[in-house]
Each structure stands twice: as C-alpha cells, then as structure tokens.
Amino acid sequence: xxxxxxxxxxxxxxxxxxxxxxxxxxxxxxxxxxxxxxxxxxxxxxxxxxxxxxxxxxxxxxxxxxxxxxxxxxxxxxxxxxxxxxxxxxxxxxxxxxxxxxxxxxxxxxxxxxxxxxxxxxxxxxxxxxxxxxxxxxxxxxxxxxxxxxxxxxxxxxxxxxxxxxxxxxxxxxxxxxxxxxxxxxxxxxxxxxxxxxxxxxxxxxxxxxxxxxxxxxxxxxxxxxxxxxxxxxxxxxxxxxxxxxxxxxxxxxxxxxxxxxxxxxxxxxxxxxxxxxxxxxxxxxxxxxxxxxxxxxxxxxxxxxxxxxxxxxxxxxxxxxxxxxxxxx
Amino acid sequence: xxxxxxxxxxxxxxxxxxxxxxxxxxxxxxxxxxxxxxxxxxxxxxxxxxxxxxxxxxxxxxxxxxxxxxxxxxxxxxxxxxxxxxxxxxxxxxxxxxxxxxxxxxxxxxxxxxxxxxxxxxxxxxxxxxxxxxxxxxxxxxxxxxxxxxxxxxxxxxxxxxxxxxxxxxxxxxxxxxxxxxxxxxxxxxxxxxxxxxxxxxxxxxxxxxxxxxxxxxxxxxxxxxxxxxxxxxxxxxxxxxxxxxxxxxxxxxxxxxxxxxxxxxxxxxxxxxxxxxxxxxxxxxxxxxxxxxxxxxxxxxxxxxxxxxxxxxxxxxxxxxxxxxxxxxxxxxxxxxxxxxxxxxxxxxxxxxxxxxxxxxxxxxxxxxxxxxxxxxxxxxxxxxxxxxxxxxxxxxxxxxxxxxxxxxxxxxxxxxxxxxxxxxxxxxxxxxxxxxxxxxxxxxxxxxxxxxxxxxxxxxxxxxxxxxxxxxxxxxxxxxxxxxxxxxxxxxxxxxxxxxxxxxxxxxxxxxxxxxxxxxxxxxxx
Numbered sequence: 001x002x003x004x005x006x007x008x009x010x011x012x013x014x015x016x017x018x019x020x021x022x023x024x025x026x027x028x029x030x031x032x033x034x035x036x037x038x039x040x041x042x043x044x045x046x047x048x049x050x051x052x053x054x055x056x057x058x059x060x061x062x063x064x065x066x067x068x069x070x071x072x073x074x075x076x077x078x079x080x081x082x083x084x085x086x087x088x089x090x091x092x093x094x095x096x097x098x099x100x101x102x103x104x105x106x107x108x109x110x111x112x113x114x115x116x117x118x119x120x121x122x123x124x125x126x127x128x129x130x131x132x133x134x135x136x137x138x139x140x141x142x143x144x145x146x147x148x149x150x151x152x153x154x155x156x157x158x159x160x161x162x163x164x165x166x167x168x169x170x171x172x173x174x175x176x177x178x179x180x181x182x183x184x185x186x187x188x189x190x191x192x193x194x195x196x197x198x199x200x201x202x203x204x205x206x207x208x209x210x211x212x213x214x215x216x217x218x219x220x221x222x223x224x225x226x227x228x229x230x231x232x233x234x235x236x237x238x239x240x241x242x243x244x245x246x247x248x249x250x251x252x253x254x255x256x257x258x259x260x261x262x263x264x265x266x267x268x269x270x271x272x273x274x275x276x277x278x279x280x281x282x283x284x285x286x287x288x289x290x291x292x293x294x295x296x297x298x299x300x301x302x303x304x305x306x307x308x309x310x311x312x313x314x315x316x317x318x319x320x321x322x323x324x325x326x327x328x329x330x
Numbered sequence: 331x332x333x334x335x336x337x338x339x340x341x342x343x344x345x346x347x348x349x350x351x352x353x354x355x356x357x358x359x360x361x362x363x364x365x366x367x368x369x370x371x372x373x374x375x376x377x378x379x380x381x382x383x384x385x386x387x388x389x390x391x392x393x394x395x396x397x398x399x400x401x402x403x404x405x406x407x408x409x410x411x412x413x414x415x416x417x418x419x420x421x422x423x424x425x426x427x428x429x430x431x432x433x434x435x436x437x438x439x440x441x442x443x444x445x446x447x448x449x450x451x452x453x454x455x456x457x458x459x460x461x462x463x464x465x466x467x468x469x470x471x472x473x474x475x476x477x478x479x480x481x482x483x484x485x486x487x488x489x490x491x492x493x494x495x496x497x498x499x500x501x502x503x504x505x506x507x508x509x510x511x512x513x514x515x516x517x518x519x520x521x522x523x524x525x526x527x528x529x530x531x532x533x534x535x536x537x538x539x540x541x542x543x544x545x546x547x548x549x550x551x552x553x554x555x556x557x558x559x560x561x562x563x564x565x566x567x568x569x570x571x572x573x574x575x576x577x578x579x580x581x582x583x584x585x586x587x588x589x590x591x592x593x594x595x596x597x598x599x600x601x602x603x604x605x606x607x608x609x610x611x612x613x614x615x616x617x618x619x620x621x622x623x624x625x626x627x628x629x630x631x632x633x634x635x636x637x638x639x640x641x642x643x644x645x646x647x648x649x650x651x652x653x654x655x656x657x658x659x660x661x662x663x664x665x666x667x668x669x670x671x672x673x674x675x676x677x678x679x680x681x682x683x684x685x686x687x688x689x690x691x692x693x694x695x696x697x698x699x700x701x702x703x704x705x706x707x708x709x710x711x712x713x714x715x716x717x718x719x720x721x722x723x724x725x726x727x728x729x730x731x732x733x734x735x736x737x738x739x740x741x742x743x744x745x746x747x748x749x750x751x752x753x754x755x756x757x758x759x760x761x762x763x764x765x766x767x768x769x770x771x772x773x774x775x776x777x778x779x780x781x782x783x784x785x786x787x788x789x790x791x792x793x794x795x796x797x798x799x800x801x802x803x804x805x806x807x808x809x810x811x812x813x814x815x816x817x818x819x820x821x822x823x824x825x826x827x828x829x830x831x832x833x834x835x836x837x838x839x840x841x842x843x844x845x846x847x848x849x850x851x852x853x854x855x856x857x858x
Contacts, residue, residue, distance in 0.1 A: 035619075038620060039619060039620045039623035039624065040623055040624060040627050041623060206617060206618075206619075207617075207689045209617060218510070289619075289620045290620070291618070291687075291689040292613070292616045292617050292618035292621070292687070292689040292690045292692075292693055293616055293617025293618070293689070293693070294689055294692060294693070295692075295693065295838065295840040295841070296840060297526070297838065297840075298692055
C-alpha cells in the first residue's frame with residue numbers, strides 16, 4: 001500500500017503530471033518574456049511577479065469561456081482530439097528520467113526512445129485530425145500543413161535521435177542519459193545543431209511556423225476552437241515545446257546528471273534537468289525571433305534537399321568517428 | 331520640354347483641325363476639348379508622341395444636360411486633360427481600355443457614379459457601389475435623389491450565397507475577404523487557383539465607400555480640408571496639401587515661402603511614418619514579428635514629432651488654404667534634428683536586415699515581379715512604379731511646395747519584385763530625413779500663412795502630390811460660392827491595384843500576402 005501511494009505521487013505530482021503542467025506554464029511564460037524582450041516589448045507583466053502567473057490566468061480564462069462545437073464538425077473527433085493529443089504528449093514525457101528515474105517507475109526499457117517518437121507522431125496526427133474535423137477551410141489548410149510539415153521533419157528528427165543512441169549503444173533513454181559522462185553535444189555537435197533545427201520545425205516555430213501563418217490561414221487548425229478545447233490545444237502546443245526541450249536534454253545534454261551534486265540526488269537531478277531544459281527553450285525561442293516565416297514549398301525543399309541528406313551525413317560522420325568518440329563515452 | 335509640348339499641341343491642332351480646342355496651362359499642362367467621338371483619336375496622338383503615357387484619373391462632371399468626362403492623361407511628366415461631354419439621356423462613349431489598360435478601374439468607377447456606359451469595356455461590373463444599390467441611381471449626379479433610394483434586396487441576396495468551387499477544369503475559387511486577417515481593411519479578392527498557383531484574381535472594392543466626393547460638395551472649402559484628411563489616416567497631410575493646393579490654384583493664392591517649407595516638413599514626416607509602418611507591417615505578413623515590433627517602435631518618435639509640430643499625432647489638421655496653421659518653434663528645430671539623426675542611425679540596421687537576412691529575402695525576392703513595360707501599361711504610381719525601374723515622382727516632375735528648392739535623389743530599383751518595392755521605401759526614408767534636415771536649415775523667415783476669403787472664385791484646377799504610396803490626384807471645381815462644385819480624388823492604391831492583379835497571376839498562393847503588402851494597399855483611400 002505504501003508503495004502504491006508513492007507510485008501515485010510520482011505519476012500525479014512529481015515528476016509526473018503536476019510537475020509537467022507547472023513546468024509547461026513556466027516555459028510558456030519564459031518564451032513569451034524572451035520573445036517580448038527580443039522584440040523590445042515588456043511581455044506579460046501584471047499577473048503575479050513579472051507576470052509569471054499569466055499563462056495560468058490565460059488557461060483558466062479560456063476554461064470559463066463558452067465552448068462551441070460548430071455545426072458540420074465531426075463532433076467526437078473535434079472534442080476528443082485536443083484532450084488526447086495533450087494526454088499522449090504528457091504520457092510520452094513520463095518516459096523521460098527527470099529525477100534520475102522516469103515518472104512511472106521501471107517503465108524504462110530498451111526501445112522506449114522509439115516508443116516516444118511514435119507517440120509524438122500520433123499526437124501530431126491527432127492535431128491534424130482536430131483541424132480536419134473542424135469543417136472550416138482555414139482549419140483544413142492549417143491541418144494539412146501540420147501533416148505535410150510533420151511528415152517531412154519526422155524522418156530527419158528520428159535519424160538525428162539515432163546519433164546519441166548509437167553513441168550510447170542503447171535505444172533506452174535512461175541508458176542514453178546515463179552514459180553521458182561528457183554530454184553528447186560536445187562529442188557530436190553537428191548532430192545537436194541539426195536536431196535543434198529539426199525540432200524547430202517539429203514544434204512549428206519560426207522560420208517553420210507555417211501551420212500558424214495567421215496572414216494566410218487565420219488560426220490554422222485552431223480557427224474553430226474556443227473555450228476549454230482551445231485551452232487544451234494551447235496547452236498541447238506548450239507541452240510539446242517542453243517535451244522537445246526535454247528530449248534534447250536527455251539525448252544531448254546529459255539528461256538530469258550534472259557536474260555538481262551532493263546530498264539528496266533527486267533534488268540535484270531535477271534541478272539540473274530543469275536548468276538544461278530552460279536553456280534549450282531559450283535557444284529555440286531565440287531562433288524564433290531571428291527569422292521570417294518560410295513558405296511551405298521552401299520548407300519542404302529545405303527538408304528533403306538539405307536536412308534529410310545532412311542528417312544521414314551526420315549519422316555517417318558519427319559512425320566514422322566512433323573509434324575516437326567511444327573512449328570518451330562511459 | 332517646352333518645345334516638345336508646343337510640337338505636341340501643334341500636331342493635335344493640325345491633325346484634329348477644328349474638332350479640338352486647346353487651352354494651355356489649364357487643368358495641367360493643357361486641356362483639350364473634343365467631341366465625344368474624337369477622344370480616342372486625341373489619345374492615340376498623345377500615345378504616339380509618348381509611348382509611356384498613362385491615365386492619371388478620369389473625372390466625371392455633372393454639367394446639367396450633359397456629363398463631362400475629363401481624361402487626365404499623364405504624359406512626359408505632366409497632365410494633359412482631354413475633355414469631352416456625353417448627353418445625360420444617353421451617356422455612351424467608347425472605352426479607352428484597349429489603348430491604356432490601366433483605365434479599366436477608372437472607367438468602372440465613372441460608370442458606377444455617373445452612369446456613363448463605356449462601350450467595349452472588358453468587364454463593366456460594379457466597382458465601388460454595393461450590389462444592392464438601386465439601378466439607375468448615380469450618386470454623383472446633381473439630380474440624384476439619394477433619400478428615395480430603396481435597397482435592391484434581390485441583388486443583395488445573391489451575393490451572400492457561398493461561392494461553390496468551380497467544376498470547370500481544375501480551377502478552384504478561393505475568396506480572400508471581405509474579412510480576413512491578412513487584410514486590415516474590408517476588401518474581397520476572388521482567386522482562381524490551380525493547385526497552389528493563382529490563375530486569375532478578381533477584386534471587389536467599395537466596402538468602405540463613404541461618398542467623400544459627394545460629402546465634399548456639401549461642405550465649405552475650409553471644412554473640406556478636414557474631410558479629405560480623413561480619407562486616409564496615414565497620408566492625411568498629403569490629401570490636405572493636394573486639396574488646398576488645388577484651391578490655391580483656383581484662387582491664385584501665393585503661399586509664403588515659410589509656409590511652403592513647413593508644409594514640406596510635415597509631408598515628409600507623413601512619408602516617414604507611412605514607410606516605417608509599411609516596412610514593419612511587411613514583417614508581420616511574412617511572419618517576421620521581431621522586425622514588425624522594431625519598426626513600429628521606431629515609428630513612434632516620428633509620430634511624436636508630428637505631434638510636436640502640429641498638435642496631433644496622426645491626423646495633423648495643420649494645412650489650410652493659404653499656408654499652415656502653426657509655425658515651427660525655433661526651440662523645436664534641434665529636437666527634430668536629433669530625433670531624425672537617431673532614426674537615420676537605426677535605419678542602417680534595417681537596411682542591413684533587408685539586404686542580408688536570408689529568410690526575408692526568400693519570401694520577398696522574385697515574388698510578384700512587375701516588369702517595367704507592365705508598370706507603364708497599367709499606369710502604376712509611386713514606389714510600385716519606382717521598384718520596377720519607372721522613374722516617376724511628382725516631387726521631381728512638377729515640384730510643389732518647396733521640393734523645387736530642395737535637393738534629393740529619386741530612388742529606383744530595377745528588379746520589380748516585392749523586395750525592390752520595399753527597398754525603394756527604405757531608401758526613400760533616408761531621402762526624407764535629408765529633405766527635412768535641409769528644409770530646417772534653410773527655413774525662410776516671414777509669415778507662414780496668408781488669410782484668404784471663404785468664397786472661392788469660379789474655376790477649376792487639377793493637382794498632384796507625391797503621397798507615400800504614390801501620386802495622389804485631385805480635381806477641384808468651384809462655382810464661385812463657398813462650396814465646391816466637384817471634388818475628385820484619385821488615390822495611389824486605386825492606380826496600383828491592377829499591378830497586384832497582374833503580379834498575383836501565376837504566383838503561389840502563399841506569396842499573395844507578401845506580394846499584396848508590397849503595394850502598401852490602403853482601401854479606405856481607394857474607396858473614399
């Protein structure tokens with residue numbers, strides 16, 4: 001019974017659902033603040049100290065709004081898709097070791113890297129469905145763009161995720177994180193840079209935020225959503241950012257393990273994990289502010305002609321240099 | 331030039347014989363009165379002497395028994411007005427769109443507002459009036475009974491029906507507008523799309539037609555200054571200046587030099603404001619929000635300067651017939667100069683960005699390319715024309731205010747794409763800064779306005795001003811009272827829409843916003 005309570009706590013509170021939720025809210029605030037400062041604005045400023053409670057306030061506000069399902073929409077998918085997409089990403093996150101172990105104890109196994117990549121695919125497909133079910137031309141175009149872009153970037157992202165797996169000699173995320181005595185970003189920086197680019201496209205951020213091009217497709221797949229369902233769509237987007245950053249941390253930045261720790265290991269693991277994750281969020285947000293949005297055909301060209309060959313090349317390079325890199329991996 | 335003009339007019343006189351009456355120096359360089367059947371012949375002669383002649387505006391005029399049609403033709407950097415009349419009972423005249431394709435919209439507007447039938451017009455549909463406007467009621471005719479107008483609800487109903495995708499071939503109809511986030515103003519563009527490629531664009535404007543031209547006839551000249559300023563918030567001073575100059579031409583008023591310089595400064599501040607706004611807005615359209623925020627931040631000091639000079643941030647309301655309403659304080663001059671020097675320094679960064687940033691160039695270069703020949707044929711104006719290598723600028727052609735005394739460069743780019751149009755504006759910001767600097771350094775002393783009577787003697791005048799978006803055209807006719815008989819406004823966007831229709835065809839749908847915004851469209855201007 002005691003063990004069960006501990007299990008429930010880990011899944012629901014820390015490092016599970018509640019922790020992820022608040023981390024997501026904080027990252028949303030951080031993103032908005034960085035973007036604002038980069039653009040010479042102030043950003044969220046009123047709710048809580050330095051506006052830190054603004055994402056929570058926005059979420060609650062949306063929950064209180066009227067929830068409309070448009071006539072002609074496929075009701076079940078329209079209602080379920082945002083919730084499912086959100087849950088799947090959160091579920092995928094529970095495989096990532098935050099305080100030294102994953103949220104669900106003993107859930108780590110060889111091949112969970114492939115599982116979470118597959119979960120991300122499903123989540124994106126659900127987002128596509130949510131737009132597709134809206135019966136609105138803008139949603140449909142936005143949804144199609146999500147899928148087009150995702151199909152293009154999923155392959156390079158996966159190829160690039162294989163580099164750390166290859167170096168660690170394992171497809172288990174915990175094993176990959178644990179084997180980074182020297183973070184892989186130092187051993188294979190080329191793969192790290194490419195991974196960030198692919199992630200930028202995966203998270204639909206500038207210069208790849210084509211599904212959200214409001215001057216062309218209004219709200220994209222969110223156009224018909226309002227109220228609580230819109231709140232969950234927003235939350236899904238934010239939790240995707242956190243998930244992407246967490247993946248970078250696990251694969252390239254040495255996971256929750258840091259140079260300094262003493263006493264309670266769980267505390268230091270979590271601290272290092274969060275700090276690294278925030279650093280990745282800062283990088284992606286920085287890139288977002290620097291570029292204009294590309295056109296969908298330009299993005300696809302960039303993907304199939306540049307990023308895909310480069311990620312294959314990156315894998316080849318890692319394999320070729322393996323003899324010199326291996327001694328540095330624990 | 332002068333001999334050229336003489337030649338041209340002599341040719342006209344000899345070839346048309348007694349059919350034309352030429353009046354030099356009236357309504358531009360000259361006005362040519364012809365019978366309705368001969369207007370095309372005169373136009374052909376004009377086009378022979380100047381291949382690049384285009385139409386500036388087409389003014390309709392209610393003259394009692396007849397409707398006057400004034401074709402204001404832009405040739406060799408000046409206006410020649412061809413003047414003709416058609417009977418009100420049977421107002422028919424052959425179209426000139428085959429000679430000058432840019433006249434398509436002008437003729438449709440005149441058909442809407444005066445009921446003139448242009449025989450042979452390729453698409454004589456309504457342009458500015460709503461679909462449910464009653465037939466045979468032409469609002470700018472003096473005898474139009476607007477109070478009795480009943481709404482033609484039949485026509486209205488058909489418009490609200492959704493347009494089904496067309497089944498003929500692979501073409502699909504995509505409607506942009508009247509409400510769309512890419513358009514800040516209500517307009518409708520129907521795109522016929524084959525896959526991702528736009529095949530044809532059909533515009534519908536007039537959603538914010540407020541009848542300013544009619545309203546101007548019911549107000550005094552002084553009230554009209556404030557009315558025309560409200561045609562466009564951004565280039566408000568340009569409208570005011572174009573109107574008051576027309577009135578001054580009729581009255582023969584000489585504005586004191588100091589007044590002219592102050593007007594020049596305010597007009598250039600207007601241009602700075604408008605160009606900064608557009609360059610930033612372009613960033614928003616191509617998803618470059620950082621650029622947008624930066625540009626709009628740097629626009630603020632310009633608005634502050636406008637406020638310092640005129641008392642208002644946006645609508646300056648400072649130009650008046652005979653001069654300006656406020657003098658520049660000596661203490662303000664250094665403040666203006668510091669603010670402009672600061673802006674100039676910042677512009678270096680934006681220049682670097684527009685010239686060097688990869689994603690920005692990917693979205694704007696080779697997008698919406700308008701060839702020089704097309705630019706001339708479609709009679710486009712302002713930065714759109716200059717981006718295609720056409721060197722027209724009213725400030726150079728017919729210097730008004732103090733522009734004749736102030737040195738500045740005419741900016742042209744030759745590539746004709748959206749990027750070139752943005753670069754023209756970027757470089758013009760530098761020129762505007764130096765113009766204001768020069769004007770402040772050489773500010774004449776003396777009075778800044780003369781008092782003029784409220785009643786304007788009978789007469790008529792045309793005037794052009796280089797607004798930020800291009801040539802702005804006014805025609806004002808006075809009947810000797812305090813109220814104008816006719817005020818005709820042709821705004822730059824009205825002349826530039828054909829360029830969008832041309833350049834969008836054959837392009838990608840995703841390029842439509844980037845292409846469209848590079849015209850700096852303003853529909854509250856266009857609709858009036």
